[in-house]
Amino acid sequence: MPAGRRPGDPHTRATILTAARLEFVDQGYNDATIRGIARRAEVDPALVYHYFGTKSALFVESAELPVDPRQVADESRQSGTGQALVERFLAQWEEDPDRPGQRFVAMVQAVAGSEEAARSMSEFLTERVWANPHPGVDDEGWARQRALVASQLVGTAWMRYVMKMEPLASASRAEVAALIGPGVDRALRREG
Amino acid sequence: MPAGRRPGDPHTRATILTAARLEFVDQGYNDATIRGIARRAEVDPALVYHYFGTKSALFVESAELPVDPRQVADESRQSGTGQALVERFLAQWEEDPDRPGQRFVAMVQAVAGSEEAARSMSEFLTERVWANPHPGVDDEGWARQRALVASQLVGTAWMRYVMKMEPLASASRAEVAALIGPGVDRALRREG
Numbered sequence: 476m477p478a479g480r481r482p483g484d485p486h487t488r489a490t491i492l493t494a495a496r497l498e499f500v501d502q503g504y505n506d507a508t509i510r511g512i513a514r515r516a517e518v519d520p521a522l523v524y525h526y527f528g529t530k531s532a533l534f535v536e537s538a539e540l541p542v543d544p545r546q547v548a549d550e551s552r553q554s555g556t557g558q559a560l561v562e563r564f565l566a567q568w569e570e571d572p573d574r575p576g577q578r579f580v581a582m583v584q585a586v587a588g589s590e591e592a593a594r595s596m597s598e599f600l601t602e603r604v605w606a607n608p609h610p611g612v613d614d615e616g617w618a619r620q621r622a623l624v625a626s627q628l629v630g631t632a633w634m635r636y637v638m639k640m641e642p643l644a645s646a647s648r649a650e651v652a653a654l655i656g657p658g659v660d661r662a663l664r665r666e667g
Numbered sequence: 668m669p670a671g672r673r674p675g676d677p678h679t680r681a682t683i684l685t686a687a688r689l690e691f692v693d694q695g696y697n698d699a700t701i702r703g704i705a706r707r708a709e710v711d712p713a714l715v716y717h718y719f720g721t722k723s724a725l726f727v728e729s730a731e732l733p734v735d736p737r738q739v740a741d742e743s744r745q746s747g748t749g750q751a752l753v754e755r756f757l758a759q760w761e762e763d764p765d766r767p768g769q770r771f772v773a774m775v776q777a778v779a780g781s782e783e784a785a786r787s788m789s790e791f792l793t794e795r796v797w798a799n800p801h802p803g804v805d806d807e808g809w810a811r812q813r814a815l816v817a818s819q820l821v822g823t824a825w826m827r828y829v830m831k832m833e834p835l836a837s838a839s840r841a842e843v844a845a846l847i848g849p850g851v852d853r854a855l856r857r858e859g
Contacts, residue, residue, distance in 0.1 A: 584779045587776045597831055631822070633818065640793065640817060642811055
């Protein structure tokens with residue numbers, strides 16, 4: 476038996492996230508369990524609950540969405556940053572050079588396969604990642620802008636990693652960013 | 668035992684497609700079989716092969732992509748049609764008012780869950796639905812334009828049907844088309 480990790484261990488959280496990522500890929504969202512993730516991470520299931528609360532929260536966290544809310548809010552006030560946003564978004568999914576986009580595929584499998592996972596991811600995006608920086612002031616405009624940007628990013632990743640449609644599949648990140656960036660810019664500028 | 672349908676029956680093809688759609692939803696692409704689809708359609712498996720050849724061809728056909736190649740080619744030469752294209756694209760997935768987008772969800776599950784299904788769908792889109800109407804003349808530009816339009820359509824459907832992110836989830840088709848259409852227009856006009 477491994478000694479098991481404790482809450483104080485600074486690596487425990489990261490270990491659980493890695494285990495969760497593998498478990499969601501192997502089992503799919505619906506069949507993955509906190510127990511199975513704990514076993515893989517060699518920790519007590521109680522520790523997983525302690526850190527993450529629920530399976531859906533753990534799922535969202537383990538997907539590591541490559542977006543910082545404040546950065547997006549700031550960038551939405553500038554121009555010419557759609558390209559940078561696209562490139563950053565793609566880089567995050569291509570960390571593993573041997574299997575670029577593999578985590579994106581795992582994420583869409585989970586989200587398409589489970590309404591609970593889809594709801595968690597959507598809530599996470601709208602409430603935490605892309606919450607309106609000035610709530611009340613044109614919430615509707617903000618929501619529209621956010622949905623436009625999100626759909627362009629997801630559509631691009633879908634074509635590049637899942638459908639592997641050319642030229643998006645083989646192009647460099649910079650080339651994809653140059654192609655998609657202007658549209659993202661327009662979406663970001665739509666609201667002041 | 669049901670009498671079974673024969674090749675001459677004008678409804679046989681449609682019956683097989685309906686059965687395939689249900690089978691792909693219930694079993695997922697990888698576990699669905701020609702045999703299972705034939706059983707559901709109450710036909711001989713040989714008849715399914717006769718009409719569709721392979722499971723992946725049947726899958727693509729049963730997804731009924733709502734795009735006519737010549738129409739898209741024509742529309743790409745006009746302006747102001749991105750909106751119509753978006754509206755037509757959405758209408759196709761919302762045929763069943765009780766479960767709008769349910770077939771889109773089934774399609775993305777299959778494509779995200781199987782590299783074979785993804786490859787079939789991608790080949791179908793590039794070679795049959797959106798083949799270059801003037802092969803050789805700027806094939807690259809055509810491919811770029813096609814990838815941009817496809818990623819915007821898929822991204823929009825993903826946000827509306829899978830993630831259910833507002834305002835794309837609750838807006839009318841016309842509202843979504845008005846929001847997304849201009850970007851599709853720009854993608855369509857990028858090449859002359």
